[in-house]
Amino acid sequence: MARIKLDGLKKTYPGNVQAVKGIDLDVADGEFVVLVGPSGCGKSTLLRMVAGLETISEGTLHIGERVVNTLEPAERDIAMVFQNYALYPHMTVYNNLAYGLKNRGFKADEIERRVGEAAGMLEIEAFLTRKPRQLSGGQRQRVAMGRALVREPAAFLFDEPLSNLDAKLRVQMRVEIKQLQRRLKTTSLYVTHDQLEAMTLGDRLVVLNDGLIEQVGTPMEIYSRPASTFVATFIGSPAMNLMPRAYLEARDDGHSFSGVLDDLPPGTDIVGMRPDDMLLHAPDEPHLVVEATLELFEAAGAESHLYVRMEGSDQPTVIRTSGQPPVDEGDVLRFHVPRTALHPFNEASGKRMQ
Amino acid sequence: MQTKRMTFPGRWLPYALLGPQVIVTLIFFIWPAGQALYQSLLREDAFGLSSNFVGLANFTRLFSDGSYLNSLSVTAVFAIGTTLLSMSAALLLAVTVNRMLRSRNAYTTLLVWPYAIAPAIAGVLWWFIFNPAIGIVPYALEMVGYRWNHRTSGGDAMLLVVIAAAWKQIAYNFLFFLAGLQSIPQSLIEAAAIDGASPTKRFWTIVFPLLTPTTFFLMVVNIVYAMFDTFGVIHATTQGGPAQATNTLVYKVYADGFVGLNLGASAAQSVILMVIVVVLTFVQFRFIERRVNY
Incomplete structure (x- = not known):
């Protein structure tokens, strides 16, 4: 449980290419914020900066009370769900879930309890002994979610987690993610290019364009009072x-x-x-x-x-x-x-x- | 998957296309292999004027011959040493190069060059570097108090041929390891980083297990290389000496057959080598390719 605060975050790549041009954002504890924008708008880069997978060129990033700019991803107390799930292919589902806990030195019985709990919540108990390649897309998605939630982190980061699923599963998983987040009340940052996903999932939306925020607000605020022609044509179909x-x-x-x-x-x-x-x-x-x-x-x-x-x-x-x-x-x-x-x-x- | 097949009319085209390959195989493999098989059952007299059939006597003699048994263990040490050295060095280089972004291609190109060098030239190169009289390495070792002499010390000689043989193979292994590393999705490493694994732990729990197919493939290739493809290296450096310390099976086939002119024994040895190749190939295709997947 934590608030995430971004102050003037910038990302400059070698060759003076600016991907993120100064983002201020305050995500309240337990809030579900969706970063949405067309491809190349810097939303994934921004999420990866929060995760610690990209360095921060300028600005400060708070997670909870700490400034985490220079901390390793593991020290930021976050969990991330990747677009391609990034499950460890040589490990069983159980070991995929337990890996993060083992690395953090949890006791065996605590690991078992937490994995069991997460598996129960996501209804993947039946697959715990299988390898990822024996699972369907939807099941892999659940395992990826499970791996994030066993750790009980301060925040969840989602990087377009539904874009590899077919249309029907996508709607179903969208509802499940929303319900899960409501139940766990874990601060979440979610990146998507799909405006419908953004509208339905987020407590608040952040519409990004070309490395800058176009508008922040609840889905209905943004829909009914778009702040710019960009937002007006991007949100709504x-x-x-x-x-x-x-x-x-x-x-x-x-x-x-x-x-x-x-x-x-x-x-x-x-x-x-x-x-x-x-x-x-x-x-x-x-x-x-x-x-x-x-x-x-x-x-x-x-x-x-x-x-x-x-x-x-x-x-x-x-x-x-x-x-x-x-x-x-x-x-x-x-x-x-x-x-x-x-x-x-x-x-x-x-x-x-x- | 159903693929559409192209068919050509005419009966001769397929034979004409296959012909060159079949002829090359017949002349350079089947015929000599058959000769070796036949020779291994014969014994020639000292002048090479007559030969008579002796059955499996050449084989039974080999296995009671101390120098042959010594050669077996020398080969085992040499093959294992070369494989371990070349694979671990290649993996280390591949992991290091894989972390580079811009300079990756330059390093890759440079690291692959040794593979283009003929074994005999590589051997001569190492012969100079390790030459007890004029070499740079013995000179350096002298300063730290070690007297290097591979002409008298069996251990030094073995080390020399292992280094010389491994060096050439590093380039090959490096390419495969680099390709293997690049096929591991970056997001897996990132997920492991978020999961709290240190870089070392990430390597041993994620990267290395995912490289196993490559590792096993290279292991078989390297053992085969060390056992059969290193004649040039040994001939150019130690010639099997001192006191048989680097006389591997392949080198001994040459030494016994063409220097010692004991064609029957030499042929029997090459038959045994052929059997070993068959077994290794079998292991690779049947056992390893099936078991090492995840």
């Missing part, structure tokens, strides 16, 4: 549609917009609209109206995706509706976007206005 304000103003015929655009904060020249906020039927509240030609219709069961092209614009736009509306490809449709669903951004800075 399908991605948010961004329209130039000038384009929308040119469509304003004086009455259908009823001054909606005038309410936007000063400096707004990009307007973001979530695909599910573009409605086929007019709501009661003030709203925008835009016309667009349906180019492709995608039925996905409970919801449908409409790929449309707005009149006089070459930007493809996605709209999500529930069910299956009676539309055909080639139709010209009218969409209604409530005033409250508009996200104001500034084009030059990429930042949210308001």
Whole structure:
């Protein structure tokens, strides 16, 4: 149990390549924080710096009360789950779990108790005598988790642990990781590039881009008030549609917009609209109206995706509706976007206005 | 896995393609091996004018011959010494080079060079280095109070041939160990580091066990090398001396057959060597390749 505090962490590789450009982050005791961003944003490097697998070029890192900048990984009291699980292939599952305890000089009966407990929690008791290669992907994932939790460390670090699993198992393990973390209340840092995984797992998300933090907040804060166009298009699927304000103003015929655009904060020249906020039927509240030609219709069961092209614009736009509306490809449709669903951004800075 | 097979019409193409290999094998292996087998059952008179069939007498004589039994134990010491020395030195070098990032390729290239040197030249090189009169090593040893002379001391001579034979083989072992080390995922080492294992402990509990397939393969290869491929090294340094101290089985085949002109005994010895090769190969394929996996 510990808090993790990052102050101005930087990572500079030889040749002056900066992977992490100054990160401040405070992870509370027992909190589940997800680092999310596209590949190459520095999220894995940051996690490995916390683990002690990469040196810290600048800044300080606290785990608990200690500054751990120069401590070996083993001395930081953390456990890590790797993307490829990193199970020791020549050891049985039991020995994989016991290895860290043996190295730390635990007594045999204590090792047995802890391994038994962890195996019970993860339902892997039946495989304890097997070697990793005799296990399926999901079972290996559990063993990797078990190896982290037998040590009862101050913090768990997860490095994209679910990306080697198939879609169904991934959802199942995601739920299990969340439940396990709730039960153990161990501080966790979790790295992923999958925004859905990030949204569903984290108490808080840290959206990283190019070595810097774009936004920190609860999943819903980030979803409903993205701080930049980067966050707006990265979180949420399908991605948010961004329209130039000038384009929308040119469509304003004086009455259908009823001054909606005038309410936007000063400096707004990009307007973001979530695909599910573009409605086929007019709501009661003030709203925008835009016309667009349906180019492709995608039925996905409970919801449908409409790929449309707005009149006089070459930007493809996605709209999500529930069910299956009676539309055909080639139709010209009218969409209604409530005033409250508009996200104001500034084009030059990429930042949210308001 | 089902793979699509290419087939060619014509009956002669496969024979033509196989031909060169078969001819080489016949001329350079099957024929001499057959000759050796045949010769091992004969005894020639002193002038090489006639020979008569003696059955297995050459073999029974060998095993009651003190110098042959001595050669067996010399070979055992030589093979084990060479294998241990070349493998441990190669592993040490491979582990060290594997830690390098930028200079790795440069070191690898340099370390592989000795393998390209002919055994006889390597032997001469060591002959100079260890020469009791002009060599640098005896000179250095003299300063710490050791009188090196492999011409009179059997121990010194054995050490010399072991070092000379091992040195050449280090390059080969190094390449295999380096490849083996690089096939171990870095995340395993990192996981072990987080699991609280010191670098030494990581090596012995994770890296070394994962290298066992490589280690066993190299062990067989090195034993075979030490027993059969070191004629040049011994011929250039000690010629089997002093007092038979470095007279390995392979060298003795040559010494008895071409110097001593006892063709029957020499042929019998090479038949025994062939049997040993067959056994070692069998061990490698049947026993080791199956048991050493994880």
